Amino acid sequence: MRLQTIETFVVGNPPPRFGGNYFIFVKLVTACGVVGYGEIYNATFGPHLCAKMAEDVFARNFEGEDPHHIEKLWRRTYGAGYTLRPDVTVMGVLSGLEMACWDIVGKAANRPVYDLLGGKVHERLRSYTYLYPMDGDVYPDPDTRNVYNDPDMSAEAALACVEQGFTAVKFDPAGPYTVYDGHQPSLEDLERSELFCKRIREAVGTRADLLFGTHGQFTVSGAKRMARRLEAYDPLWFEEPVPPEMPEQMAEVARYTSIPISTGERLCTKYEFARVLDHSAASILQMNLGRVGGLLEARKIAGMAETRYAQLAPHLYCGPIVGAANIQLATCSPNFLILESIQTWGGFNSELLKSPIRWENGYVIPSPEPGLGVELNEEVARAHPWTGDALHLGMKTEPPEL
Numbered sequence: 001m002r003l004q005t006i007e008t009f010v011v012g013n014p015p016p017r018f019g020g021n022y023f024i025f026v027k028l029v030t031a032c033g034v035v036g037y038g039e040i041y042n043a044t045f046g047p048h049l050c051a052k053m054a055e056d057v058f059a060r061n062f063e064g065e066d067p068h069h070i071e072k073l074w075r076r077t078y079g080a081g082y083t084l085r086p087d088v089t090v091m092g093v094l095s096g097l098e099m100a101c102w103d104i105v106g107k108a109a110n111r112p113v114y115d116l117l118g119g120k121v122h123e124r125l126r127s128y129t130y131l132y133p134m135d136g137d138v139y140p141d142p143d144t145r146n147v148y149n150d151p152d153m154s155a156e157a158a159l160a161c162v163e164q165g166f167t168a169v170k171f172d173p174a175g176p177y178t179v180y181d182g183h184q185p186s187l188e189d190l191e192r193s194e195l196f197c198k199r200i201r202e203a204v205g206t207r208a209d210l211l212f213g214t215h216g217q218f219t220v221s222g223a224k225r226m227a228r229r230l231e232a233y234d235p236l237w238f239e240e241p242v243p244p245e246m247p248e249q250m251a252e253v254a255r256y257t258s259i260p261i262s263t264g265e266r267l268c269t270k271y272e273f274a275r276v277l278d279h280s281a282a283s284i285l286q287m288n289l290g291r292v293g294g295l296l297e298a299r300k301i302a303g304m305a306e307t308r309y310a311q312l313a314p315h316l317y318c319g320p321i322v323g324a325a326n327i328q329l330a331t332c333s334p335n336f337l338i339l340e341s342i343q344t345w346g347g348f349n350s351e352l353l354k355s356p357i358r359w360e361n362g363y364v365i366p367s368p369e370p371g372l373g374v375e376l377n378e379e380v381a382r383a384h385p386w387t388g389d390a391l392h393l394g395m396k397t398e399p400p401e402l
Contacts, residue, residue: 001108003065003101004031006058008051009378011319011352012386018132018342019349020393022047022386023319025376026054028100030067034107037376038100039321041290042092043392054093067101070296074098078269078293091268091293098294099325099372106371113372114331117299124363125330127341128168128211131157148173151195155203162208165362168236168338169204171196172213174226178396181215182242184222186400190229197233209236212259216243216266217400220252227257236338237262237284237313247281254281262286265315269293273301277308284337286315289325302333311337317393320349323357324372331366339364351380 009025024040024047042050061076077094078084106113114120131154133147142149147157151173158169173196175189185193193212200210212235218226223241230238238259242250244266254261262284267273268291276282285305292298302312312333314326323345330336341359342349350356354375358365367373 001034001066002031003028003062003067005029006055008054009381010047010051010386011381012384012388014348014384018347019318021388021390022392024050024096025319025321025381026096026100027376028097028104030104034104036067036100036103036371037321038096038103039290039319040092040096041288041318041322042089044089047386050093054096057093058097062097067104070098070101073101074294074296086269086272088268088291092291095290095292095294098296099289099321102295103371110370112368112370113295113328114366117295117328118332120331120366121334122331122336124365125327125336125339126167127339127359127362127364128170129161129166129341129343131161131169131171132343151199154196155199158200158208159203162204164344166208167362168209168211170211170213171200172215174214174217176396176400177215177217178398178400180399181217182219182222183217183400184219185226190226193226194229197230197235201233211236211239213239214241216240218242220249223253224256227253227259231258235259239263247276247279250281251279260284262313267292270297270300270304274304277304277310283310284313285310286313288315288322289329290318290322295325295329298329302329302335306335311335313337314339316340316342320353320357320374321372321376324374327364327366328372352377
């Protein structure tokens with residue numbers, strides 16, 4: 001079995017754009033006709049350039065090779081051009097290609113990938129969702145009352161999610177995140193964040209965990225001030241309280257608060273996650289399978305985490321192929337905690353797949369189908385090309401007003 005061709009899809013995510021502006025998919029085909037799909041999670045460069053990067057990496061390191069030789073293909077790409085270090089763009093591209101190889105290997109063996117990575121541990125996977133605006137507008141006018149700035153509206157949205165079956169909801173009211181972070185939270189940020197936790201806890205009681213999301217916006221002292229405000233409402237986690245570069249600084253926050261610290265969506269490879277674990281900076285790891293280095297790399301990180309009693313909560317703010325890979329990892333990992341969902345996997349995420357991801361009363365049910373368990377609907381993907389010039393995600397470019 002040899003890898004023969006690659007095709008890429010840069011798919012525009014129509015409004016309300018839950019999961020980002022676009023998705024980057026790859027399709028690999030072997031000489032004997034087996035098809036594998038992957039997804040690149042990369043927000044650093046324009047998506048069409050990232051697609052070209054995937055074609056270049058495929059031509060240099062994957063074409064003509066056996067897709068079973070994932071370790072060899074990984075090392076070739078990781079070390080290409082005299083690197084051998086975690087490069088977030090290279091790892092996004094490698095993740096998509098590696099994911100597609102696993103899809104091929106699973107289909108050739110007629111087994112789901114989780115069976116090839118240790119076998120099924122979990123029959124169903126607890127999931128959570130962000131609190132999105134109930135009117136569907138993911139980017140509302142910040143000056144209007146909306147789920148991101150109004151604690152009562154957020155509590156209503158949380159209760160609606162719980163009524164759907166979710167047992168955990170995530171929200172991030174802590175103010176803007178910028179290219180100048182970390183910063184001190186303003187008194188208004190602190191007050192609003194505490195009031196969000198208070199109102200949501202009052203609305204859902206003990207029926208759901210509160211997941212307090214931030215995006216690395218605080219200094220260590222600022223994160224401690226925020227944590228002190230939130231502890232009374234017992235969140236399941238305080239996400240990325242400080243920027244991700246220095247886990248030894250995040251560890252100061254972890255030692256200070258009783259709230260578990262989670263991190264990982266901006267990290268890649270076992271080497272960056274090893275530093276998190278070595279410093280006890282977080283006890284919940286949020287790797288994204290489209291960035292971290294692929295499925296095998298994530299499985300290695302899961303094993304490292306298991307030795308430190310750390311748990312996994314795979315991150316998802318991209319498309320359903322990464323979602324499917326997250327499911328494969330979660331299913332075979334004893335230390336799995338919870339899975340990020342884009343609401344209940346409906347809408348455009350469902351349209352992009354020939355058979356949607358199965359979600360039932362707050363839980364994802366792992367597919368028994370071979371490979372990643374999903375197939376890209378190429379007709380839908382081709383019908384929604386991305387033509388914009390924005391990146392997948394963005395940060396404010398002006399310093400925060402304090």
